[in-house]
Amino acid sequence: MAMTGLSRKQGSLVAYQAACACSGVKVMTYGGPMQITNCHCDACHAATGHSYAIWAAYPLSRTLLIVNSPIRSFRISENGADRFFCGRCGCSVAMQYHPNSVWPEYHTVWLARHFAELTGGCDEVHIFREDEPMDSAPLPTTE
Secondary structure (H helix, E strand, C coil): CCCCCCCCCCCCCCEEEEECCCCCEEEEEECCCCEEEEECCHHHHHHHCCCCEEEEEEEHHHEEEEECCCEEEEECCCCCCEEEEECCCCCEEEEECCCCCCCCCCCEEEEEHHHCCCCCCCEEEEECHHHCCCCCCCCCCCC
């Protein structure tokens, strides 16, 4: 994963740290996110099992990844983002587009919601709402 080797001192920016469920992967960020994105695309739905995923965009220069567990990754489509998760507990960690993708944001890392300090002060958007699954019918009872 590309998020390594960054300085722990970032001037007057406040540090924030979060961990996955097993604490095998920790992420430290400096300052708040640039943007919060609620993504309703098919890929986020498939990757998370939810109708949408919440991602927070941080510059790579303000992000430090601390790994004590294997990091696993996958890419749903050739031009999609690489999605990273903890190899021990399965927790989503981050998403990063590569230079040849549809959105070549290789200077930015998109952290999963539980790793992000969502303090406000940045844009929050919803994207790919047209892909959002319809509400499911209730499951039948066995009475």
